[in-house]
Amino acid sequence: MNRKMLNERRTVPARTEDRPEPEAAVSGGQSHVKAGIVVLLAVIASAMVTSVVLYIDGAAYHRVSSDGRTAGSGTAVTLNIESIQSNYSVLMGNLVVSPGSALLDPATDSLKQDLTVEVTSVATPVKRTWSKGMLPGVIPVPLTMSRDLERWPFDRYYTGPITVELFVGATQTPERASVLINDRLPGWRIEASGPNKARPFAPYEVEMKRSASTMVFAIVILCILIAIAGAAVFVAVQTLRDRRKFQSPLTAWYAAMLFAVVPLRNALPGSPAFGSWIDLTIVLWVLVALVVSMLLYIACWWRHLRPDPRGDAAEHT
Numbered sequence: 465m466n467r468k469m470l471n472e473r474r475t476v477p478a479r480t481e482d483r484p485e486p487e488a489a490v491s492g493g494q495s496h497v498k499a500g501i502v503v504l505l506a507v508i509a510s511a512m513v514t515s516v517v518l519y520i521d522g523a524a525y526h527r528v529s530s531d532g533r534t535a536g537s538g539t540a541v542t543l544n545i546e547s548i549q550s551n552y553s554v555l556m557g558n559l560v561v562s563p564g565s566a567l568l569d570p571a572t573d574s575l576k577q578d579l580t581v582e583v584t585s586v587a588t589p590v591k592r593t594w595s596k597g598m599l600p601g602v603i604p605v606p607l608t609m610s611r612d613l614e615r616w617p618f619d620r621y622y623t624g625p626i627t628v629e630l631f632v633g634a635t636q637t638p639e640r641a642s643v644l645i646n647d648r649l650p651g652w653r654i655e656a657s658g659p660n661k662a663r664p665f666a667p668y669e670v671e672m673k674r675s676a677s678t679m680v681f682a683i684v685i686l687c688i689l690i691a692i693a694g695a696a697v698f699v700a701v702q703t704l705r706d707r708r709k710f711q712s713p714l715t716a717w718y719a720a721m722l723f724a725v726v727p728l729r730n731a732l733p734g735s736p737a738f739g740s741w742i743d744l745t746i747v748l749w750v751l752v753a754l755v756v757s758m759l760l761y762i763a764c765w766w767r768h769l770r771p772d773p774r775g776d777a778a779e780h781t
Contacts, residue, residue, distance in 0.1 A: 538564020580631035625667030693753035
């Protein structure tokens with residue numbers, strides 16, 4: 465009888481979970497992991513190269529508008545867009561006046577007669593006069609702007625009609641100047657409309673929007689915020705389901721992620737106004753997800769690290 469039972473035990477097949485995994489399955493899994501790492505590194509490298517190319521293109525000098533004409537005296541006017549105020553209400557530019565040869569003394573390269581420049585559509589009236597014997601220079605020009613901040617980062621900004629008029633000598637008859645507009649403002653893309661064949665004396669208007677590199681930077685920051693919230697929820701849920709052990713240092717990690725949200729939000733280009741759609745749709749819910757995840761992890765701490773009643777009873781005895 466004992467010999468029969470021993471033979472039956474020998475013939476019982478081994479359980480599936482006790483069998484070692486085939487080497488082919490292990491090597492296949494490792495190859496998939498390596499392929500995933502290679503793809504991830506390729507995506508990161510492509511994103512870095514794309515961002516650098518977009519930044520170089522956005523930071524480069526761009527000629528925005530010019531109809532190729534000069535004033536009757538040969539005077540050329542150039543408007544270089546240099547900066548924008550922090551509240552996006554005023555666009556700062558430098559107006560460069562280059563007198564034509566008819567207005568310059570060939571011996572001294574100075575003006576042979578008075579020259580006055582008047583610019584409209586500005587925050588403060590700009591009118592500059594250079595007397596005979598002087599040489600025109602650069603005039604700072606603040607341009608007023610209207611804006612739609614609600615569409616950040618796809619917001620646009622517009623100036624009013626811009627005209628530049630020249631007054632030569634003692635005559636008070638204005639002469640409309642053709643303006644060459646140059647984009648020297650990094651992080652922005654500027655477009656301008658002006659005179660054409662149908663409207664030879666139309667005023668100039670400037671439209672400004674964020675460059676592609678700036679929008680990509682903003683989208684990456686938003687993706688980082690969403691990734692932080694997703695990682696926090698995943699860790700908390702897996703620990704609550706006992707799929708992973710409770711690790712007390714992760715409570716500090718949750719606190720650090722919670723306090724990192726506001727600096728990341730302030731790092732967004734242009735610092736969108738508080739209460740905008742970005743706060744209501746992303747930042748607020750990232751904070752909610754982090755707080756809920758932290759509370760779930762604290763609940764795991766309460767459950768996993770409760771005192772052992774048998775140990776307490778042994779101590780009392």
